[in-house]
Amino acid sequence: MKRQRKAAKKHVIETEAWEEEAEPQETAADEPDETGWKTSTAQMAGLSRLVRVGVWALVVSGPALGMLAFLSSSGPAQGVAQPVVAATPASPVGPAAVAELFVAAYLQAGQGTERDLAPYYSGSVALSVKPGTRTATQSTVIASREVQPGYWSITVAANVTAHDDKGKSKRLGVQYFRVGIQAVGPAGAGGTEQGATVAGYAATSLPAQVAAPTALKPGDLAYGTDRGSTSADPSVETARGFLAAYLTGTAELDRYTSPGTRLQPISPAPYAAVKVTGIQDDLSGSGQQKVPADGTVLHQLVQVEATDQAGSPVALSYALTLKSRAGRWEVASVDDAPAVRASSLPSAAPPTTTPSPDAATASPSPSPSNS
Template identity: 75%
Template sequence: MKRARRQRKAGKQKQFDEEVWDEEVEQPQETPAADSDETGWTTSTAHLSGITRLVRLGAWALVASGPVFGVLALLGSSGPAQGVAKPVTAAAPASQTGPAGFAELFVAAYLQAGQGSERDLAPYYSGSVVLSVKPGTRTATQSTVIASREVQPGYWSITVAADVTTQDDKAKAKRLGVQYFRVGIQATGPAGAGGTATSAAAATGYAATSLPAQVAAPSALTPGALAYEADRGSSSTDPAVETARGFLTAYLAGTSELDRYTSPGASVQAISPAPYTAVKVTGVKDDATSSGQQKVPADGTVLHQLIQVDATDQAGSPASLSYALTLKSRAGRWEVSSVDDAPAIRASSTPSAAPHITPTPGAVTATPSPSPSSS
């Protein structure tokens, strides 16, 4: 009986232990209080886990969008930058060389042509023309273009100066002097040929729109004042004049080396072969402020000269020439540093109108025959 009682007591204890275990398992565990640091920020395992997931998602998003950003950057770099103007190629200006040369040939052919030889003008002017002058009566011994203007794209006004000589019935020549003829020329082809075509391979052609018109000579001018105010004559005692004389004799006649008279490094070469056998200085002007140049001034002093010479050629004939020289002093002597491109003029010096000269009477003009449409 005692044994049965002990068994019942042991069973009750076991049942009690099982009930207590079940209660502990079923009771929800309390979430540990979040640790708070001194800064006031609160962290927890759940909170950190959420942040980690967000960071991971953001990283994958960046990886996935990388190719898209690359394509956008490539497209942006290949397009024109905002605010930067595209370079514009300026159109080349039309050249007057072709129309001018054509007009010069036309005027020469026009002066030479006459009654019965009108067909000689066909390459230049296709209009119907009847000339009344005898062929060969007039000749342009020299001609040159002195003015050109593009009236409209591809259409030019060209003025030709011609030195005209005429012959009478006895074939006696008489110089009529320089006469001026204006011609209208149409051009086809690219701008380099005077035309309007945009392609450089476009065919080039020219045509006169009428016979030449004789016009007045351009106004003659008196040049402005030169910068050489001191007249030295042709004194042989002036060291600067002596240098100029020796230099021009070597330059024109080849009697000695130029190095004797030029500054170190001066790029001056004598004319070869020498066109003259002797040179004589007939006048010297310079821009020196002192009254005389008997003594060479300090090194580096610059002097500008205008030299007039008579040079004798191989046949013994003299030729009058003028040279503008720049001299520089060195080691107690004058040396030529350059042969100037043109005589020096005073600052703000401008040419003025020359006295009127009555032009030479014009040559016989030709009259074109009426066109069929005007009859």
């Protein structure tokens, strides 16, 4: 753009210089040229002025033309499909938190303290139990399901304790309560409103106590060989030394880990001593006194009894993966969970979308309270 303006200015200067050097004498009538046209000095001067005007117009309009070209080149190409923004899935976090608080308040409330439930439930409540007869010492959400857009079924597990008039407490165990929670606001808060910034929640009824979920039978572990606790097997020695260093901090872990494995001991060390009480692994044969070829992988499940700083024993289990190298076993990882046989894992059932009877017939609360 600057180069165009400089060229235009240079052309104007050259044109003016040419006029000053080659200005002819005016005559009353000039002779016609070979084509039969008459060209007067006045006509030549007008032509020069016209050229100057055109050049200056080019100079002035240069920036505007350049900006127009830039905007046209940076605009979206015609016919190119614009990306479609995916809808944000509704989050159960907000409704679940409100349901957990509601269940805790419900268990604690009683006759005369029904107003404690107002932040969660705006319906009419009349309780006959004495306040504080039951309390939830612990609670957590174990299931959440959106039965309708913005309407959630939340199941809360609570560790309930009963208290009598004499101040004695009795643990009732874990009980389960299902709550219907209506959510308004953005999808991130469990609602359906686009562009909303304020969330609100309301329970649609008092909690319903329900049965405990079906307990799963643990799958078969993949450790088929029992090495015992006193075996002199090299893999057992590696596990024993590694866990002692890991839990007590009395030795460096590098002595027992594979090259490149990055593991840190627990700090500060929670235990003063560690004793192995049992080891199972997935290698066949008893008394593996000889380390297999390099690269052989071994999975272990190690039971230990760790003694804390006060002298109390604590039972722990560790799933380890070992690899052989240069005639010795080395710890490659502390696994996230014990290995199970693939055939023993339950098959994934297709998700159901049929709402439960109580959720399908529940009516949303007309005035959810703001959080």
